[in-house]
Amino acid sequence: MKLLEYQAKQVFQKFDIPVPKGGVAETILEAEEIAKMVGGPLAIKAQLPVGGRGKAGGILFAETTNKAAEIAGRLLGSRLMDLEIKKVLVEEKLNIKKELYLGVVVDRKNRSYMVLASSEGGVDIEEVAARTPEKIVRHLVDPLDGLRSYHARLVAKRLGYTGREMSALADLLLKLYRVAMEMDAELTEINPLVVTDAGLMAADARLNIDNNALFRHPELDELSEEDEASELSERELEARGLGLTYVELDGDIGVIGNGAGLTMATIDTVTLKGGMASNFLDLGGGASAERIGAGVSFVLSDPRVKALFVNILGGITRCDETAQGIIEAMRLTSSEKPIVVRMTGTNEEEGKRLLGEARIDTLDTMEEAAERVVALARGGQVW
Amino acid sequence: MLEYGTKIVAGVTPGRGGDEVCGVPVYDTIAEAKEHRTMDASIVFVPAPYALDAALEAVEAGLDPVVVITEGIPVRDTIELAARARRAGTTIVGPNTPGLIKPGESKLGIMPAQVFREGSVGIVSRSGTLFYEIAAHVTRVGLGQSMCVGLGGDPVVGLDFIDVLRWFEHDEETDSVALIGEIGGDAEERAAEFISEGGFTKPVAAYIAGRSAVPGKRMGHAGAIIQGSTGTAESKMKVLRNAGVAVGELPGDVARFLKGPLG
Numbered sequence: 001m002k003l004l005e006y007q008a009k010q011v012f013q014k015f016d017i018p019v020p021k022g023g024v025a026e027t028i029l030e031a032e033e034i035a036k037m038v039g040g041p042l043a044i045k046a047q048l049p050v051g052g053r054g055k056a057g058g059i060l061f062a063e064t065t066n067k068a069a070e071i072a073g074r075l076l077g078s079r080l081m082d083l084e085i086k087k088v089l090v091e092e093k094l095n096i097k098k099e100l101y102l103g104v105v106v107d108r109k110n111r112s113y114m115v116l117a118s119s120e121g122g123v124d125i126e127e128v129a130a131r132t133p134e135k136i137v138r139h140l141v142d143p144l145d146g147l148r149s150y151h152a153r154l155v156a157k158r159l160g161y162t163g164r165e166m167s168a169l170a171d172l173l174l175k176l177y178r179v180a181m182e183m184d185a186e187l188t189e190i191n192p193l194v195v196t197d198a199g200l201m202a203a204d205a206r207l208n209i210d211n212n213a214l215f216r217h218p219e220l221d222e223l224s225e226e227d228e229a230s231e232l233s234e235r236e237l238e239a240r241g242l243g244l245t246y247v248e249l250d251g252d253i254g255v256i257g258n259g260a261g262l263t264m265a266t267i268d269t270v271t272l273k274g275g276m277a278s279n280f281l282d283l284g285g286g287a288s289a290e291r292i293g294a295g296v297s298f299v300l301s302d303p304r305v306k307a308l309f310v311n312i313l314g315g316i317t318r319c320d321e322t323a324q325g326i327i328e329a330m331r332l333t334s335s336e337k338p339i340v341v342r343m344t345g346t347n348e349e350e351g352k353r354l355l356g357e358a359r360i361d362t363l364d365t366m367e368e369a370a371e372r373v374v375a376l377a378r379g380g381q382v383w
Numbered sequence: 384m385l386e387y388g389t390k391i392v393a394g395v396t397p398g399r400g401g402d403e404v405c406g407v408p409v410y411d412t413i414a415e416a417k418e419h420r421t422m423d424a425s426i427v428f429v430p431a432p433y434a435l436d437a438a439l440e441a442v443e444a445g446l447d448p449v450v451v452i453t454e455g456i457p458v459r460d461t462i463e464l465a466a467r468a469r470r471a472g473t474t475i476v477g478p479n480t481p482g483l484i485k486p487g488e489s490k491l492g493i494m495p496a497q498v499f500r501e502g503s504v505g506i507v508s509r510s511g512t513l514f515y516e517i518a519a520h521v522t523r524v525g526l527g528q529s530m531c532v533g534l535g536g537d538p539v540v541g542l543d544f545i546d547v548l549r550w551f552e553h554d555e556e557t558d559s560v561a562l563i564g565e566i567g568g569d570a571e572e573r574a575a576e577f578i579s580e581g582g583f584t585k586p587v588a589a590y591i592a593g594r595s596a597v598p599g600k601r602m603g604h605a606g607a608i609i610q611g612s613t614g615t616a617e618s619k620m621k622v623l624r625n626a627g628v629a630v631g632e633l634p635g636d637v638a639r640f641l642k643g644p645l646g
Binding site for chain 1: 431432454455456457458459461462463465466467470481493494495497498508509510511512513514515516519536538539541543563565566568569570573590592593594595596597600601602603604605606607611612616632633634635
C-alpha cells in the first residue's frame with residue numbers, strides 16, 4: 001500500500017521528522033484557506049501515488065495566496081500521468097541550501113533492511129545508482145541488532161558530514177528507521193531531504209506499507225480506501241471488493257488460474273499463441289466452488305472478454321469444486337461466451353465428468369487449451 | 384503427508400493438547416511434544432499473524448528444517464525469522480511455499496503426490512502450482528524427480544536458488560535441474576551468476592513466469608513485482624541464457640530440454 005505524500009508526511013510528523021508547514025486540499029476554497037494560514041511563497045503539489053510528477057508538471061510554485069488558489073484550482077480534477085488529481089498539498093516553499101536523499105528499503109537478497117543515503121537528492125535514486133554509484137552510501141542493517149546510533153553516525157560521516165551536522169543527520173536517519181520498523185514499511189524515503197536555515201526538513205515523503213502487515217495497522221484502515229484506490233482501475237477496485245487477486249490487462253481473453261506462477265505462465269502461453277489476456281486472476285490455494293464461481297462470473301461480466309480460459313492444477317484446490325463453481329457461474333450469468341477449461345490433479349475425473357455433462361470443453365494440457373481459447377476469441381471455427 | 388509415508392510424530396496446537404488427529408497426538412507446545420516423541424523437522428501452517436512465533440518455537444527447539452507454508456506473513460517477521468534461524472544454524476524453507484518432496488520417500492508439504500515420480504531431476508521453484516505443472520511434464524517424459532524444493536513466493540524467503548543449487552551439485556541422485564523463476568527481485572540473476580562462475584556444473588533448464596506482467600503491479604505473489612527496471616522476465620531469461628541455461632518459452636519446454644538436448 002502506497003501512501004500519498006501528505007499521508008506519509010503525517011506519519012513522519014508523528015515520528016518527529018520535520019516537514020514543511022502546510023495542508024491538503026480537495027477544493028479551491030480549502031487550498032486558499034491553507035495558503036492564507038501558511039503565508040509567504042508556496043508550493044502546490046498534486047497528490048499522486050507515482051514518482052516523476054514534478055517533471056510532469058504536478059509541482060508548481062506561487063508567490064501569493066491568490067495565485068496558489070488559482071494553481072490548485074487548475075490541478076484539482078485534471079489528469080496527470082493518466083491519473084486524476086483529487087487532492088493537492090499546499091505548503092510553504094522551502095529555502096533550499098542543499099538536497100540529500102535518505103531511504104530505508106527491504107533488501108531481498110540479504111534478507112534484511114538496507115539504509116540508502118546520498119548527497120545527490122531531488123533526483124531519481126535509481127538514476128543516481130546507475131550513473132554515479134559512488135555517490136550512494138549503503139548500510140546493511142543487522143535485523144537482530146537494528147540500526148544503532150553509531151551506525152547512523154557512520155552513514156552521515158560517509159556522506160561527508162561532521163560535527164553538529166553529522167549528529168542532526170544521524171538523528172533524522174534513526175527516526176526514519178523507526179518509521180520503517182514501526183510502520184512495517186517496504187520503502188521509506190525522503191527525497192529530497194533539504195537543508196534549510198531552520199535545519200533538515202523532509203521536502204517529499206514516500207512510505208509504502210507491506211500489505212501483509214496491514215493487520216497490525218488499523219490506523220491505516222480509513223486511508224486504504226482512497227490511496228491505493230486512485231492507482232487501481234474500476235474493475236480492479238471491484239475485484240478487490242470481492243476479495244479477488246486481480247490485475248487488469250489490455251487483451252480480450254479472460255484468464256483464471258490457481259497460484260500466481262501458474263496464472264502468469266498461462267497468460268504468457270496465451271500471448272505466445274497469439275492471444276492477449278484481459279486480466280490476471282489468481283484464485284490462490286484451496287478455492288471453494290463459490291470463490292471459483294465468483295471469479296468466473298466476474299471475468300465473464302467484462303465486456304472486453306470474448307473467451308475465458310480457466311487453468312487449474314488441483315492440489316489443495318479440487319477439480320470437482322472447480323467444475324461446480326464454473327457451472328454455477330455459467331447458470332447465474334447465462335453467458336454465451338466460450339469457456340476453455342484445463343484442469344488436472346485432485347478429483348480430476350469427477351470434475352471432468354461434471355463439465356462434460358454441462359457441455360463445457362476440457363483439455364489436458366495448457367498449450368492445447370491456450371491454442372483453443374485464442375482461436376475461440378478470434379471467433380474462428382475450432383472443430 | 385501421512386499417506387505419502389512422511390513420519391508425522393506429533394502435532395502442536397496451543398490449547399488442543401491431548402487431542403489426536405489421524406492417530407497423531409497433539410500437544411500444546413513443541414517442548415512438550417519433544418518429551419514424548421523424537422523428531423527432526425517441523426512444518427508450519429499457522430495463520431500469518433502468529434506464524435513468526437510458531438516458527439521461532441520450532442527453531443528454538445532445534446528442529447531443522449522448518450518449512451513455513453503460511454502465506455501473508457509480514458516481511459519484517461520473515462526477516463527476523465531468517466536472522467534467528469541463521470544464528471541457530473537452522474534452514475527455513477518458505478514462507479509461502481508448497482514445501483519439499485522427495486518422490487517415493489517423503490514429503491514435507493502440500494503438493495499433490497500424483498504428479499511426482501522417483502527420478503533424476505532436481506526441481507527448485509519460487510512458485511507452487513507452476514512447479515507442479517512442470518513436475519508433471521518431467522514425470523510424463525519419463526525422467527522423474529530426485530528432490531523438489533519450493534522456495535516460496537514472498538519477497539524474502541529462507542532459501543534461494545543458489546542454496547539449493549549447491550545442494551543439488553553434491554546430490555548423487557540429481558543429474559539435472561529444473562529452475563522455475565518469476566518476475567521480481569534478482570534471485571534468478573544471482574543464480575545465473577553462480578552458474579556462470581562454475582558453482583553449478585550439471586545441466587539446467589529454466590522457465591520464468593511473468594513476461595506479460597505489468598510493471599509496478601503485484602502479480603499474485605507478494606514477491607512478484609517489477610520495480611522500476613529490475614525484476615523483468617526478459618532480463619532474467621537473458622542472463623540465464625548467457626550462463627548456459629536452456630530457458631523455455633513454454634512451461635513444457637523445461638521437460639523437453641531435460642529429456643532431449645540436456646539428457
